Amino acid sequence: METYFIETWGCQMNVLDTQRLEGLLQQHGLRPAGRAEDADVALLNTCSVREKAVQKVLSRLGELHGARQAGGKPATVGLCGCVAEQEGARLLARSPVLSFVLGPGRVAQLPAALDAVAAGRRVSITGFEPARDYDAHLIARGNSARQYVTAIEGCNQHCTFCVVPYTRGHESSRPLREIVREVEAVAAGGGKEITLLGQTVNAYRCPATGADFGDLLQAVGKVAAAWRIQFVTSHPKFFTDRMIDKIAGTPRVGSYLHLPFQAGSNAVLKRMHRGYTREEYVRLVGQIRAAMPGVTLSTDVIVGFPGETEADFLETLEVVSAVRFGQLYGFIYSARPRTPALGYPGRVARSEAGERLERLFEAQSPVQLELNQALIGRSVEILVDGPARRGSEAWQGRGPDNRVVNVQGWPGVAHGQIADVTITGATAHSLLGELRPGGPGA
Ligand code: SAM
Ligand code: F3S
Secondary structure (H helix, E strand, O other): OOEEEEEEOOOHHHHHHHHHHHHHHHHOOOEEOOOHHHOOEEEEEEOOOOOOHHHHHHHHHHHHHHHHHHHOOOOEEEEEHHHHHHHOHHHHHHOOOOOEEEOHHHHHHHHHHHHHHHOOOOEEEOOOOOOOOOOHHHOOOOOOOEEEEEOEEOOOOOOOOOOHHHHOOOOEEOOHHHHHHHHHHHHHOOOOEEEEEOOOHHHOEOOOOOOEHHHHHHHHOOOOOOOEEEEEOOOHHHOOHHHHHHHHOOOOEOOEEEOOOEOOOHHHHHHHOOOOOHHHHHHHHHHHHHHOOOOEEEEEEEEOOOOOOHHHHHHHHHHHHHHOOOEEEEEEOOOOOOOHHHHOOOOOOHHHHHHHHHHHHHHHHHHHHHHHHOOOOOEEEEEEEEEOOOOOOOEEEEOOOOOEEEEOOOOOOOOOOEEEEEEEEEOOOOEEEEEOOOOOOO
16 A cells, blocks of 8 residues: 545535545555546545535445556555445445445544455444544644634534435534644644634534634634634534624634525424524624624525425525625525435425526625625735636635635745735626735735
């Protein structure tokens, strides 16, 4: 075994899990390869939030099987992530190319899986232990100025559409001191924007002291080398007045908050088991905006949930126009294994759900354009990510509100640089900026 390649699908948690897997592989003496077909060890770090996840994995495994027969590589193929947890040993039986299955709660057991493979065994390591191993020092973070730190793993919410509580297990918060130490180390290593991660990050409770998410953010905000702090994902149900005050009062926290509302109809919200009404959600938005003027809110919306009527959907559109989100991620409901909604009556036809999704985006797009255009003339500090496109002369970065800003012709710029720009143009999806003379990065 000499080289590895990891394919990462899905959310930020998977991106971070890939870095954890990578750290363990490097400790095992492996070096990165350019693609799975050229690697000795190929890992698929998968997502199963929406449908066809298993088919996608099987088709990729089929391709890797073909590559192995043609050229001998990849000799070892591991399935990780949420599909691994969901399917477990079943996929070992279905796919001969697969060497092992490793669930997201078992990342730390990668060396054991590799040892089993070396001994000629095919293993499936899934499930969750009460105490989760977290090898923070082994994370292969690369040189990105944007870094993730886990605050809380798993989810206890059991929204009736969502597979995550089954694939990522029960909620488990890391001790506050451990998180702060990791943020210090990441910032000392060059991390400038640090995003605290959790499926319900604001449900955080320190297992040692009972500190809540507001306390955590305040503590992380004191790490002087961390330039900006972000967090995802907040659940509307867990905000308290005290928490909102602490978030608003922590200077380095970005002006961006992802707050999924999923649906505008109280009947649908109830069947989704979301734990709030539309009125409570809108009230919370008002409270957050009063405490954090200028905050940009983004959200997730599901259309076509079982039993969703046209009238229900119109209520979703009402929330979209009332709240005016800076960004909206819309999804067609997808039936997931083991979830309660799987058995709900009132299936919405795919064509109808597709049409609702289009109408949702049509309602959101002009709002986004207006909000972006209102920023023209403002000055913003951005963190540079890299060229806007491959070979492009424009550079791309993000402001504190997570909006993408493109800056034309900027010789000598580097990834990770912080720059002061003036917004000169806007589309619904990005901003155009010019360097401010004399500002940082100019
Ligand atoms: N709290 C999580 C987070 O970090 O965003 C939610 C996890 S889920 C990966 C992200 C979004 O996917 C949800 O907010 C929801 O809108 C959407 N989603 C989850 N399950 C879904 C399903 N079965 N069908 C369609 N969309 C779904
Ligand atoms: Fe999924 Fe709801 Fe948790 S969307 S991740 S069950 S908060």
